[in-house]
Amino acid sequence: MRLCELTVKEIADGIRAKRFSAEDAVKACLSRMGTCDETVNACITVTGDRALERAKAIDARIASGEDAGPLAGVPYVVKDNFCTRGVRTTCGSKMLENWAPTYDATAIRCLDESGAIMLAKTNLDEFAMGSSTETSIFGPTRNPRDLDRVPGGSSGGSAAAVAAGYAPLALGSDTGGSVRQPSAFCGVQGMKPSYGQISRFGVVGYASSLDQVSPIARSVEDLACALEVLARPDPNDTTCDAYGRPKFTDALSLPDLKGKRIGVFEGFESEKMDKDLYETLQKTANLCKDAGAAVEPMDLPLAVRYGVATYYVTALADASSKLACFDGMRYGTHVKGEHLFDMYTNTRTQGFGEEVRRRIILGACLLTEGFYQNYYAPALKVRTKMIEEFDDLFSRFDAYLLPASPSMPYKIGMKEEDPTRLYLGDIFTVPISLGGLPGISLNMGFTPNGGLPLSVQLVGPRYGDAELLGIAAVIERATGRPQIASLGEVA
Amino acid sequence: MKMSVDRDITLKMARAAQLRIEPEEVDAMTESINELLSICSLVGELDCTDTPDFVWRMRKLPSRREDEPGEWADRERFKSEAPTIEGDFFRVPRISSEG
Numbered sequence: 001m002r003l004c005e006l007t008v009k010e011i012a013d014g015i016r017a018k019r020f021s022a023e024d025a026v027k028a029c030l031s032r033m034g035t036c037d038e039t040v041n042a043c044i045t046v047t048g049d050r051a052l053e054r055a056k057a058i059d060a061r062i063a064s065g066e067d068a069g070p071l072a073g074v075p076y077v078v079k080d081n082f083c084t085r086g087v088r089t090t091c092g093s094k095m096l097e098n099w100a101p102t103y104d105a106t107a108i109r110c111l112d113e114s115g116a117i118m119l120a121k122t123n124l125d126e127f128a129m130g131s132s133t134e135t136s137i138f139g140p141t142r143n144p145r146d147l148d149r150v151p152g153g154s155s156g157g158s159a160a161a162v163a164a165g166y167a168p169l170a171l172g173s174d175t176g177g178s179v180r181q182p183s184a185f186c187g188v189q190g191m192k193p194s195y196g197q198i199s200r201f202g203v204v205g206y207a208s209s210l211d212q213v214s215p216i217a218r219s220v221e222d223l224a225c226a227l228e229v230l231a232r233p234d235p236n237d238t239t240c241d242a243y244g245r246p247k248f249t250d251a252l253s254l255p256d257l258k259g260k261r262i263g264v265f266e267g268f269e270s271e272k273m274d275k276d277l278y279e280t281l282q283k284t285a286n287l288c289k290d291a292g293a294a295v296e297p298m299d300l301p302l303a304v305r306y307g308v309a310t311y312y313v314t315a316l317a318d319a320s321s322k323l324a325c326f327d328g329m330r331y332g333t334h335v336k337g338e339h340l341f342d343m344y345t346n347t348r349t350q351g352f353g354e355e356v357r358r359r360i361i362l363g364a365c366l367l368t369e370g371f372y373q374n375y376y377a378p379a380l381k382v383r384t385k386m387i388e389e390f391d392d393l394f395s396r397f398d399a400y401l402l403p404a405s406p407s408m409p410y411k412i413g414m415k416e417e418d419p420t421r422l423y424l425g426d427i428f429t430v431p432i433s434l435g436g437l438p439g440i441s442l443n444m445g446f447t448p449n450g451g452l453p454l455s456v457q458l459v460g461p462r463y464g465d466a467e468l469l470g471i472a473a474v475i476e477r478a479t480g481r482p483q484i485a486s487l488g489e490v491a
Numbered sequence: 492m493k494m495s496v497d498r499d500i501t502l503k504m505a506r507a508a509q510l511r512i513e514p515e516e517v518d519a520m521t522e523s524i525n526e527l528l529s530i531c532s533l534v535g536e537l538d539c540t541d542t543p544d545f546v547w548r549m550r551k552l553p554s555r556r557e558d559e560p561g562e563w564a565d566r567e568r569f570k571s572e573a574p575t576i577e578g579d580f581f582r583v584p585r586i587s588s589e590g
């Protein structure tokens with residue numbers, strides 16, 4: 001097996017046991033990236049020289065008998081909305097096309113301290129607003145499982161990079177499904193942890209009350225390894241919980257699902273879903289039964305009826321406030337104007353793309369007198385009611401299963417235009433974000449004809465991340481973890 | 492209560508957000524806002540009389556740093572990010588077009 005096909009755990013163990021070096025691992029991943037990325041376009045900025053330098057330093061530390069960290073030498077890539085000191089952080093936008101931050105995001109610092117090595121910054125929908133990775137100024141990313149299709153989004157570059165074998169680990173950010181949906185589309189494992197689990201400091205956010213740093217990998221074990229170094233208190237982020245985290249990898253020893261109560265979400269029109277994906281959900285439910293779980297159908301009436309509306313009000317209002325900081329004054333694009341407000345308007349109008357401008361204006365509207373009282377204020381209360389509904393659900397279930405997406409990845413340039421499927425897509429992901437719940441998009445194999453990924457989503461109670469990883473690991477053991485995409489003639 | 496916007500409100504919203512909409516884009520933007528307002532009006536139909544506003548519950552609040560003066564990262568690095576600098580200052584255009 002080539003080094004670029006190994007998991008996080010296999011690479012970390014191999015380097016620690018001196019079967020190969022960090023430099024070997026980094027070179028193998030960079031080589032794979034060099035061969036394939038002209039076609040896939042998952043990466044915006046490759047930091048190859050810096051990565052090789054760091055790999056040599058890690059190897060020297062290991063050679064001298066030093067403990068270089070739990071992820072020493074493990075290559076990773078990161079969505080280009082994480083601040084990286086001295087490395088440009090574009091958010092896929094003209095607004096930040098050439099901006100190099102002066103500090104690292106806490107998540108980057110955690111991975112650096114663990115010995116992991118950053119190889120590249122990955123493509124995304126502009127400012128993480130989208131679900132296909134087609135709105136970046138750096139062009140669309142292609143899905144490594146089928147190059148004519150989108151990788152999903154907004155963390156499409158990160159998911160595509162892991163699927164293509166550029167790195168065993170990627171970071172993305174998930175606001176309403178931006179890691180779970182691309183992970184499903186690219187046939188990899190992606191986890192949105194509980195809100196408050198990982199610091200958001202240094203992540204250029206979309207919606208502060210929803211965004212969560214989220215790892216993508218090719219095994220559940222790797223997600224747990226990543227969470228173990230990423231999930232910790234951070235005084236720089238007041239929304240990052242200071243509680244003592246469990247050891248996430250300990251949960252992976254769960255032998256079966258005996259005694260677990262698993263719900264299967266049935267509050268949707270199954271006939272509107274892709275048939276293969278619906279069957280995958282039923283097969284996974286049966287698999288859980290076979291593993292000893294008590295499996296029952298369940299529904300979330302409030303989340304189904306009000307989830308999408310509450311999400312849009314919350315996310316767009318958040319986005320409108322959050323993106324107000326891009327004024328052309330302190331960093332990023334600057335377009336001259338006759339006076340201050342003229343300069344603001346010129347900068348923001350030319351710096352933001354069409355979709356971002358649209359969402360900011362919608363958000364501004366929702367926060368205006370009259371609209372605020374009729375939309376934003378009620379949405380805050382509905383969100384509380386939805387969380388109460390989740391609390392009630394998790395008094396009866398340990399986890400629940402639902403699709404990660406209602407449809408297979410669509411062709412590049414062909415927007416998903418069926419409104420029912422779009423609505424279903426949102427229903428499957430956004431309520432989980434509104435509730436701050438952990439959700440794992442789990443690959444369940446591929447279609448026999450065409451090799452498109454099949455997936456489900458597994459959701460647990462807030463702060464039940466470790467237990468959720470344990471259940472996901474049992475399911476993964478029964479189905480096998482995904483391998484890297486062959487990429488045919490490209491590779 | 493379901494609300495809607497017209498062209499004038501759309502233009503006001505854009506101005507509030509420091510964005511310019513070209514005249515030919517205003518109708519499409521107005522339609523887009525109204526579609527969303529229609530979907531989002533659902534949030535008003537649920538009786539939430541005694542429901543508190545949403546707030547994240549945390550298991551343990553993060554500790555706060557001492558309220559003491561401290562040094563920011565070095566001044567030159569921040570200045571290096573700015574599009575226009577004059578001496579030690581960010582260069583800001585005049586506030587008003589008048590006078």
